[in-house]
Amino acid sequence: MAQAKKKATGYDKFVNWKLLIIPVVLFGLILALPTPQGMKDVGMQYSVGPKVVTDYLCNELFQKKSSDCDQWEILTARMMEQNMRMGALSKERLMKRNEKWAKKYKIPVDSANFKRAYEYIKEKVPADTYLSMMKGAFDMRMKNMKYENLSDKDQKNASKGAWNIKVSIAMVVFVVFCFMTECMPLPGVAFCIGLILVFTGVVSRSEVAGLYWDDACWFIMGSLMFAAAFVKTGVDKRMCLMMFKKLAVPNVRWITLIFFIVISPLAAFISDHALAAMFLPIGMLLYQNSLTDEIPEDKELAKMLMISIAMACNIGGPGAPSGGARNVIMMTYLTDMFGMDIGYAQWIMFCFPFVIVMIPITWFATNLLFKPRIRSLAPAMRHLEGEISKMGKWNKHQIWAMVIFVVMVFGWFTEKEFYNLGIYPIRLGIGVIAVAGAVAYLLAGVVNWRDYQEKVDWGVVWLYAGAIIFGRTLDKTGAAFWLAQSVIDMLAPLGMDQGIPLMLTSNGLTAVLTNLMADGPAAAAVGPITLNMASIVHPGTTFLPFMAMATAVASSFAYCLIIGTPPNAIVYASGYLEPKDYLRVGVPMWFVANIVIVILTAVYWSGIGFGSLPSF
Numbered sequence: 001m002a003q004a005k006k007k008a009t010g011y012d013k014f015v016n017w018k019l020l021i022i023p024v025v026l027f028g029l030i031l032a033l034p035t036p037q038g039m040k041d042v043g044m045q046y047s048v049g050p051k052v053v054t055d056y057l058c059n060e061l062f063q064k065k066s067s068d069c070d071q072w073e074i075l076t077a078r079m080m081e082q083n084m085r086m087g088a089l090s091k092e093r094l095m096k097r098n099e100k101w102a103k104k105y106k107i108p109v110d111s112a113n114f115k116r117a118y119e120y121i122k123e124k125v126p127a128d129t130y131l132s133m134m135k136g137a138f139d140m141r142m143k144n145m146k147y148e149n150l151s152d153k154d155q156k157n158a159s160k161g162a163w164n165i166k167v168s169i170a171m172v173v174f175v176v177f178c179f180m181t182e183c184m185p186l187p188g189v190a191f192c193i194g195l196i197l198v199f200t201g202v203v204s205r206s207e208v209a210g211l212y213w214d215d216a217c218w219f220i221m222g223s224l225m226f227a228a229a230f231v232k233t234g235v236d237k238r239m240c241l242m243m244f245k246k247l248a249v250p251n252v253r254w255i256t257l258i259f260f261i262v263i264s265p266l267a268a269f270i271s272d273h274a275l276a277a278m279f280l281p282i283g284m285l286l287y288q289n290s291l292t293d294e295i296p297e298d299k300e301l302a303k304m305l306m307i308s309i310a311m312a313c314n315i316g317g318p319g320a321p322s323g324g325a326r327n328v329i330m331m332t333y334l335t336d337m338f339g340m341d342i343g344y345a346q347w348i349m350f351c352f353p354f355v356i357v358m359i360p361i362t363w364f365a366t367n368l369l370f371k372p373r374i375r376s377l378a379p380a381m382r383h384l385e386g387e388i389s390k391m392g393k394w395n396k397h398q399i400w401a402m403v404i405f406v407v408m409v410f411g412w413f414t415e416k417e418f419y420n421l422g423i424y425p426i427r428l429g430i431g432v433i434a435v436a437g438a439v440a441y442l443l444a445g446v447v448n449w450r451d452y453q454e455k456v457d458w459g460v461v462w463l464y465a466g467a468i469i470f471g472r473t474l475d476k477t478g479a480a481f482w483l484a485q486s487v488i489d490m491l492a493p494l495g496m497d498q499g500i501p502l503m504l505t506s507n508g509l510t511a512v513l514t515n516l517m518a519d520g521p522a523a524a525a526v527g528p529i530t531l532n533m534a535s536i537v538h539p540g541t542t543f544l545p546f547m548a549m550a551t552a553v554a555s556s557f558a559y560c561l562i563i564g565t566p567p568n569a570i571v572y573a574s575g576y577l578e579p580k581d582y583l584r585v586g587v588p589m590w591f592v593a594n595i596v597i598v599i600l601t602a603v604y605w606s607g608i609g610f611g612s613l614p615s616f
Contacts, residue, residue, distance in 0.1 A: 011459060013182070015183065015184045015185075015188075016184070019181050020183040022177065023173060023177035023178055023183075024174070027170045027173060027196075030169060030170035031166060031167065031200075035162050038482060038489070039162050039165050039166060039482055040147065041147075042161075042162075042478045042481055042482040042485065043158055043162030043163070043477075043478060044145055044150075044158035044161060045145065045161075045478065046165075046478035047157045047158055047160060047161030048145070048154045048157050049145065050085070051154070052140060052141065052154075053081045053084065053140055053141050054066055054074070054077045056137055057076075057077040057081060057137055058073060058074070058077045060133050061076060061077065061133070071108075071113050073117075075107065075108070076121065079097060079107060079117065080094065080134065082105050083134070084137050084141075086524075087332060087333040087337055087528055088332060088336045089131060089134040089138070090127070090134075090336045090339075091125065091126075093332075094130075095118070095122065098114075099111065099114050163200075163201075164477040164478075164479075165478055165479045165482055167196070167197070167200045167477075168473050168479035169482075171193065171196050171197075171470070172479070175189060175470060176561070179561055179562065179563065179579055180561075180580075180583065182579055186459070186562065186579070187459040187460075187462045187463050189463075190463050190465060190466020193473075194211070194212060194466070202477065203473075208469070211472060211473075212465045212466070213465060214431070214465070215429040215430065215431035215432065216431060216464065216518075218429070218432060218434060219273050219277075219430050219434045219566065220460065220461055220464050220570055220573075221438075221456070221461045222431065222433075222435040223274075223276075223277030223280075223434050224277075224456045224457060224570070225434075225435075225437075225438035225441070225447075225452050225456055226277070226405060226434070226437050226438060227277065227280055227281045227455075228451050228455035229401050229404075229438075229446050229447045229451070230281045231281055232446070232447055232451055232455075233398045233401045233446060234387070234391055235402055236282060236285050237285060237384050238388060238394075238398070239282060240285050240286060241381065241384045241388060243258070244258070250376065250378050250380070250381050252301065252304065252305075252372060252374070252375055252377055253375070255305075255377055256304065256308040256363060256366060259279065259283075259305075259308045259309055260308065260311075260312045260359045260363045261359065263279060263309065263313055263316065264313075264315050264316035264355055265319065265355065267312070267313050267315075267316025267317050267319070268317065268318070268322070269323065270322075270413055271412055271430055272313035272314070272316065272317055272324075272567050273430060273567065273570070274412045274413075275312075275313050276309055276567035276571060278409070279309045280306075280309065280570055280571060280574060283305040283308075283309050283571070284576075285384075286305055286377060287301055287302045287305055289380035289383045289384055290374050290379060290380040291374075295374055299576065300370050300371050301374050302574070302576035303370055303576055304366060304372055306571040306574050306576055307366060307571070307581060307585055308363075308366050310567045310568050310571045310582075311366065311589065312362075313567035314556060314559055314565055314568075315355060315358040315359065315556070315593075316355055317556045318355065318553040319348065319352040319355040320344070320351070320352065321344050323556075324556065325519065325520035326520050326522070326552045326555040327347065327351075329524050329527065329552070330548040330552040331347070333527045333528065333531055334531065334545060337528075337532075338535060338544055340545055342545055342548070342549070347549070351553060353604060354596060354600060358593065358596060361592060361596070362589055365585060365588060365592070366585055369584055369585050370585075397444075397445070397446050400444040400445075400446050401441065404440045404444065404446070405437070408433055408434065408437035411430075412433055415428045415429065438452070456573075457572075457573040457575065460569055460572055463563065463569060463572075464563065467562075468518075470517065471517030471518045472517075474513075474521070475517060480516075480517060480521065480522065483513065484509055484525050484526045484529050485529055488509070488530070488533065491505050498537040498538065499537075499543075499616065502533060502534065502537065502547075503543075503547060503601060504594070504598050506530035506551055507550055507594050507597060508594055509526055510522055510554040510555050510557075511554045511555070511593070513526065514554070514556070514558045515558050515560045515564040516561070516563075519555040519556060519558065523551055523555040527548070527551050530547055530551060531544065531551075534547045540613065540614070542605070542606070542610040542613045542615055542616055543616035544613075545610050545613070546601050546605050546606075546610070549605075553597050554593075554594065554597065557590050557593050559582065559587075559589050560582055560583055560586035561579070561582060562579055562582060564586075
């Protein structure tokens, strides 16, 4: 059975050159084609824009060139420039920044200069003047820069920026084709991403290794380690029986419904990563204990259980602002660009119905698209009861496994809030907590390293590490912004640049991008474009907050690729899924989700309105 699992993931396959030659040729063709003017413009905005904006702000604030400014004056301009790139245009937003924030974005800072910059903006620059300067800086970067007016050095940097975008677009074609066809082992594709970026000069050899790692990678690694500890100790069996023993008829249809009913609402308030990691061993256990001598393998059942966990996590995030960074990003854009606020409870009132509607639809689709031979999981429940009775009472290792798990889950749920409250002096991140839990299992003697080495799918860890560098490249080079801008510009002549058609366009675009990169950067790339268009065609109406919420919701539609979201990668570690399984349920649900959010906008959102704003 273990051998069959490996084959299912494609790890035992060799490269299929008949297929691989296609993305290789497409990659070369894209690089050889002339660079479009729009790509050159975006390359200039991303490579030279920060320098030009900093110069502009120094002149506006201090009537000096940036080269003549003191350190605190340069710091002031750089902080404002970084806020502008994030869509945070208000003085109020800058006043909430601190030294930690500046260091996070690699702005050189010390306490004395930060204090002086902070006091200058607070005392000397009125809020309306500040906003006017930031809008001027935005126009300077996005509209007023001309390639021919740049210095030779800046022109060279602008050309390099355009080249980086072209490489990124070629890389998208290569990577997506490889993921969809599995023409080479998927962790190998993840390593190809880094090789492509170094060989084409997009990143240096010293940068590429650091780009591969992220808190999400640590989380996936740590969560797979704790799943291994659960399986070894038998805690997964006890938890599974506790969840499902009350079912009168433990049919796979009702068990998957419980997955959706429990996981999806929780994903609106706590980490979907954590939920996927918690339910993965339960789903695997249900499958393994359902097999019989008559049916020693049922791939459809395994796939159905794993996909149900991932989809339940994915559809829950839009329900509340705490469901993902994308929600907060769009709320910030709306506040800073247009002065409109969406409260926490207000967001839930508008967006949680999407989760409620999607639960039965996604559950029905999953049961329709997967046809397991084993329908009743009653034998699995009886088998679990027998095994647990043999275990007897909770032993020392099981107690330690559960105690460490509870502490770890508590850390996942509270680390951000405790940091903001000052209880934690540093931000830990859920990945660090997951790895700390994995180390705690070693220290407690629950597992040894051989357990981790044999039971953790390390290929999935590297696969998601490749997804991190892939998404970061699309974001940092401006490739995601260029894609968004190009699609919006292309559809404008077709009448798709206002009202519901504009929302459908922006939602679809966001939903495509979010399968290629993290949801936050996807929303960040599309949000400023669509919100600005919305303000032009429907200024001062409900369309603006509706567009902000719809963009955030659409950025959760990462249903189609393994790399689309951490829950997809986590359940892939089960070994039961193939890339085409995500497409099988992801593609139809992608279309359904886009239709649902547009219908909600046109009927439910428009029906309740948004405060005193006029309807669009």
